[in-house]
Amino acid sequence: MSTPHHASASALADAAAFRRAIRDIPDFPVKGILFRDITPLLQDGAMFRRAIQALAHRHQGQRPRAIVAIESRGLIVGSALAYELGVGVVPVRKKGKLPHKTYRASYSLEYGQDTLEIHQDALKAGDTVVLVDDLLATGGTMGATIQLIEQCGARIIELAFLIELTALKGRERLQPHPVISLVQY
DSSP: OOSGGGSOHHHHHHHHHHHHHSEEEETOSSTTOEEEEOHHHHHSHHHHHHHHHHHHGGGSSSOOSEEEEETTHHHHHHHHHHHHHTOEEEEEEETTOOSSOEEEEEEEETTEEEEEEEETTSSOTTOEEEEEEEEESSSHHHHHHHHHHHHHTOEEEEEEEEEEOGGGOHHHHTTTSOEEEEEEO
């Protein structure tokens, strides 16, 4: 989990199992990148369920109004988490993919810029949300999503990830929001 020295033995065992289920793909999508592929974890029904339950247990006592899930793999994880908690899921998608009026936020990539959107009526002021993506790297995508949530007037409870690449220091860029990740590299 995100703070192994405070994690229970079962949480540490789960983190080790999740790590074993994540496949490393060298030089994808470009040479020099080591891609962390979650599809083997997703394909293992019991493992996927354990991962979703590990993220959900933190919110059983006080559920958010919605899970905000980022395209594309974040939508898979976020939808399952929303289902587990019995709350709605709000998609954040790339520019031009949502059919209704949207708010937009742009962010930098290693090789350019991109834009994310959320429906303007997806959340109301004061709604509580958990933001979900599959992986935390530099924090750029999540930073743009935070801007979108702020435009909606919603309140962020937590930022949740399956994987965190700690050397890229994304967690630091997302302060003061609490971050949870199941596996760290």
